[in-house]
Amino acid sequence: MASTTGETLAAAEPIADGRTEEGEEEQVVNPWEVSAKGGKIDYDKLVDKFGCQRLDESLIQRFERITGRRAHVFLRRGLFFAHRDLSDILDAYERGEKFYLYTGRGPSSESLHLGHLVPFMFTKYLQDVFKVPLVIQLTDDEKCMWKGLSVEESERLARENAKDIIACGFDIERTFIFADFSYMSPPIYKNIVRIANCVTGNKIVGIFGLTLEDYGGKFFFPYIQAAPSFPSSFPHIFSGKYSKLRCLIPCAIDQDPYFRMTRDVAPRLSYHKPALIESKFFPALQGESGKMSASDPNSAIYVTDSLKDIKNKVNRYAFSGGQDTIEKQRKFGANLEVDVPVKYLNFFLDDDAELLSIKEKYGSGAMLTGEVKARLIEVLSEIVERHQRARAAVTEEMVDAFMAVRPLPRMFG
């Protein structure tokens, strides 16, 4: 039985490719592959296997109490559903002890879709309500190693992605964006080596499923993703009384392996274990068969999509749980379990009352698929339009400023 409270690497580690001892293929969830038998990811099993905890109603209420506002729609609707040590962070915050946020992106492609934006939208919410600083790691080196991109191309993609990230509305007064290739410097490199000295190749193989055929960089990269969890990697931001600041990492659940390893190492370097708040995978337009893929343009809504594209994609490719004919639909109603538009509305429609009404009517047959899709198109268009407007205002100078190694004197407001 996997432990749900304390975790050691040995107990909670899944075998990298998800196979059970009998060799039966179950679901596979790791930073490079997400797939499941039957298409549907069993998140309960995943939480058990990984050894993290579910984010329950009481924690959400605690959020609302501490921040004084309604919790973010992603929290309320269960998109961010698991965590590690989140209550410790909240306890400390209530005592007046601050923390910082750390999230990142692997810049493998120039075009981002809404699924990519999810962790950033949520991180922005966390930054706003807690008024804490944020570091964002662009792992251009990772994409160089795994995708075989050239160094220059990875760097270029990182910068392009940075613009979309900035467009999510982060506050430049308390945000530092960095790309591994350009930020590598004594403070962070020393931490990387310290971490490397704590984790054997065997462990890396065990967590990430690498073999001796893989290039050595892949063994080394996990240390690089771990390092920003320690504030001394950013002495220009966290010095003096902030040199042991706690860290909270919002990410998708497939990143959990990296941070399990980091949490194991942290006490040995006398740092707080980084806390995690993890999200499910955003369903692809065609249904629950894994996460959105950057290689299939019709599997997701891209931030560069025009209003026409959005309408087209939703109408033609969004998997519907509605019945085949209008008569059947009126009689039996829609299958809300598999209906993708309803799932999307679940995450993007803020109005609880309206969502409930749509679910009732659609489930009973009073509402047609076309109507639900139309509402979804409206909601998505607003989000994408807002993003595009913000993106258009991001200049090279702004990227430079976000990425400049500079102190953040007002990072706690």
Added chain:
Amino acid sequence: MVVTGFYPDNMSRLNPKGPIIFHTQSLESRESSLSACSFHAASINPFLKSLNRNLKPIYSPAPRPPLLIRRRRRSMAFTKDQLLARLQELKVEFLSCDHPSVMTVEEQAKYVGHLGGALSKNLFLKDKKHRLYIISALANTKVDLKILSQRLGLGKGGLRMAPEEALPEILHVALGSVTPFALINESARSVSLLLDKGFKSQRYCLFHPLTNEVTIALTPSDFDKFLLSIGHEPAYVDLEDCPVVGKDNPPDLAYLIPAEALNLPGGADKVPPTSAPAQTNATLEQKTKQPTQKPKEPSKEQKQKSGNDKPQINVDAVADSTNVEKFVEKVLEKVSNVFISELSKQSNAEDGNIKDHMLEGVKQRVSSDLLSMTMTLKNSVYTQGFHAGIESTLYPLANKKIVERK
């Protein structure tokens, strides 16, 4: 890197295979240090050819960066000689006359009356809120402090003589040497200067140049030039005018009240909170009008307040004015209030609920966009300020004082 030095004229004198020292100015270093790189003589030609110019070889040091036109004031007291040097720099012509120390205008007249200029009497005053004023009037002008106090909006007995300690502390002059020139000192930044409009028609105006052992005479326009050079807009006032100040006639000189009070020596009173709103407004305005100054705001404000609890007010004011959510809230509130009142004019009071409901709906729909747009504005403005800061490091000598103060 900018190549600023070139090899000597007569190349034949050089060993063509040997190295040549090139002096370059590194744009990345904070100081305009000159670092030397050596090249082989033979490799210079292609390089110069690539610049595509007919370079006359001159060996010259790096060009000096241009000085800021407006000098930063020093934090220590100015002396008479420094003041006179500054006047000379400004190309202000003046006549200077030494004499024994004089404490009154009558005495002064004995020594400098022959210059044919207008003697000035200078009063150093304070109000109940510890704000400071210098009133500089022609010797003959009647100065009625009660009337001036009312015209400034300070009530009937608002103006008093400033405490003696303020003279050396704020103006850095001795007793009997009050002069508008004292405003050259950083410490006198917030002192308001009222000038007798009678000065404008005089050929020369006579003032003490920070000591009452000397008098200088200069033309009114040159005097204005000096004031502008220290960032002071000259305010000429008819000091003898006595308008009735009341409900329908607001105090006509209220615009001359200083933005902030100073911590006067020996004053046990705390700085009144009225200065905080002024600061907030100043910060808001400065934020929108002069984005380049934004990153420096916090430290400047911290320096202005020397008391213990004062930084509290300023830090919160800056935090408030850079908070995107609060800003959007205020905007929406303002618009809502106006909307409600306009709507009330049209329909009757029973529609109250509908109005509120509608308003809530409008706010909901417009909030996300407003927040996004405002954050974009904030980030853009910070970016401009940041780059201005970076570029100002190209002028390290000129900005040395700013850097030192940080």
